[in-house]
Amino acid sequence: MTQTHSAPRSAETVAHHRPAFHLRPPRGYINDPNGPIEVGRDVHLYFQFRPTLDLDVPVEWGHATSSDYVRWTLHRPAMAPLPGGPDRDGCWSGNTVRDGDRIRAFYSGRIDGRPYQSVLTAVSDDGGNSFGPPRQSIPDPLPSEQAIMFRDPFVWREHQAWWMAVGAGYTDRGASIALYRSTDLQDWTAEGALAELPRSHAAGEDTGAAWECPQVLTLDGRRIAVVSSWSPEGGPNQVLSFDVDTPANPHRVDHGTNFYAASALRDSRFGPLLFGWLTEGRDSPGWTDGWAGVISLPRVVWLGADSSLRSAPVPTVDSLRTGSGSAADGARTTPHCEIEVPRGSGRVVVHFDDQERLEIELDEAANTLAINRGQAGLDPHAHDGWMQATDAFDRTSERPAARVFLDGSVVEVFTSAGRVLSTRHYPTTPPPWRIEAPPNARHWTLAR
Structure with missing residues (x-):
């Protein structure tokens, strides 16, 4: 920052920084949006949430609903870490799907000190308002696989089967999307990699040592992956998209400075949608007003002539x-x-x-x-x-x-x-x- 002075900060001087029509709770820290799903007339959206700005507090799944995608009602968290359970230090990113009359979540469970976040599943029997105890869906990587990251499941149904994409990165293979297949959302079979790319630069963008938050959309009959590039030394970088059935040619999804961890709704009343975490754009000493993080406007997405992902705000804005x-x-x-x-x-x-x-x-x-x-x-x-x-x-x-x-x-x-x-x-x-x-x-x- 080139400026070296500022006006005194107080509750009054920062009130105009608070969003009014972008989703966020009145206080606390939020980041990744998770698992948007339409249930009846409402869309349910979950998000990574800590009730304070203390980042050592375990992550919960915050919860909001809307009938029009722009006016949101906040609810109590839909998921919280289970004491002594496989997510006891945080319920991290994932998505939701319909499982008969239930809503089933797939997400990453954090236990401090472990090298990976285990892929877990939990079920809601009350329409997505709360989720029951978790269980592990697929095994953690073996040490011989040399995974540097493995987390953030995304589940969808296609061609009479269920598919799960998991974000990953490997010492010898680079960034990857691990793919699994199931007939019943219970038992999963590894299907290899949906896509992989050794770390490089595409159109000036670092493609990452690993990919977080993989999302898979079907646009114009093509499978399009949306990933968040990540590296151990630099952390989050950019959100990229590419066709998984051709040699990976990543395109940047957002050309600004503060969009990360995109979350997809494959089918909505407006077609395929993306949400994202709008990062702070300010150093943490400036978080003096009790909140940080915000969710982007929902975006209708399509493919441009160059196969890059294009966006417009939902019409109801x-x-x-x-x-x-x-x-x-x-x-x-x-x-x-x-x-x-x-x-x-x-x-x-x-x-x-x-x-x-x-x-x-x-x-x-x-x-x-x-x-x-x-x-x-x-x-x-x-x-x-x-x-x-x-x-x-x-x-x-x-x-x-x-x-x-x-x-x-x-x-x-x-x-x-x-x-x-x-x-x-x-x-x-x-x-x-x-x-x-x-x-x-x-x-x-x-x-x-």
């Missing part, structure tokens, strides 16, 4: 709009809003005050959209930086050139070609803020 108006120069905004740029090049700047601003540049000739948060805040704990998406615009699409969503400290920008950039910003100046935008841009306040 439009129902949050109030107070429609022009976003022309001088318009005032709250921290919870949408700015839409219909077509062409342009510049959107949100001025927090004379020193703090967020800049978004649309360059139709270069076909790029860039976000600059280098002057977005004077808080010394906040990260700055510049990010860019190429192949950003599709002139044949009915989607606007860009949709900019601001929600407290959250920024998500979607382009007409389905590129998305997610980041975080921490202006010290409270609202109202001033918008600088092209004359044809529009603005809405968004309210749940």
Whole structure:
């Protein structure tokens, strides 16, 4: 961070950082979304949750439901570590499926000091509100396999069978997705690797020593893996996607700085969806207000001409709009809003005050959209930086050139070609803020 001074931080000065329409509990630490599933009229979404910011507290599965994917009701955690059980130090990432009239979860159970998180299963008999005791589904890797990581199951049904993908990495083979098959969700047979890739760089991205949170979608009749690249020395890196039935050619899923641990819903009323964890974008000494982490807007996904994954927000996000108006120069905004740029090049700047601003540049000739948060805040704990998406615009699409969503400290920008950039910003100046935008841009306040 280039700035070296900041305004004093207090509950009042950081209130405008809190998201209003992005999912998160009022306090505590959240990270990976887990197991979205539609049950009747509602979608259930689980997420990694600690009720405090103490990262030594074991992880639970937080729980929220929604009838429209944008207005969420929080519930008590659906799953907690079983004392003395195989998840006694944390219920970590996984997904859920229907098992007859039950909801069955598959997830990673953590026991401190063990080299791997065991793949566990637990059943809900109350529609997904709570899960019973766990049992192990598949064996942990043998020492001879030289696995450096093995966790995060993802289960789905296809071709009259159940399939399980598990994130892995091996000393001699690189990043991998281990594949298992079952007829009954009880007994699983190892089927080798769904995909593997020695660590390398693809389109400038580190493909990782291992892959966390593997998700498998079927798009245009093709099996598309979505993985979170990870390495022992660097930890989380980027979310990547690729066709598992061709030589792996990973593409970045989000071109911002703060999207990780994607979680897929293969079939929804809107088609295949992705959720993600929006990481903090600030150093932990700045977590003075009792919360950290947030879940992204749900994203409808499809394949671009280059086989990369493209995204748009769920259509129901439009129902949050109030107070429609022009976003022309001088318009005032709250921290919870949408700015839409219909077509062409342009510049959107949100001025927090004379020193703090967020800049978004649309360059139709270069076909790029860039976000600059280098002057977005004077808080010394906040990260700055510049990010860019190429192949950003599709002139044949009915989607606007860009949709900019601001929600407290959250920024998500979607382009007409389905590129998305997610980041975080921490202006010290409270609202109202001033918008600088092209004359044809529009603005809405968004309210749940």
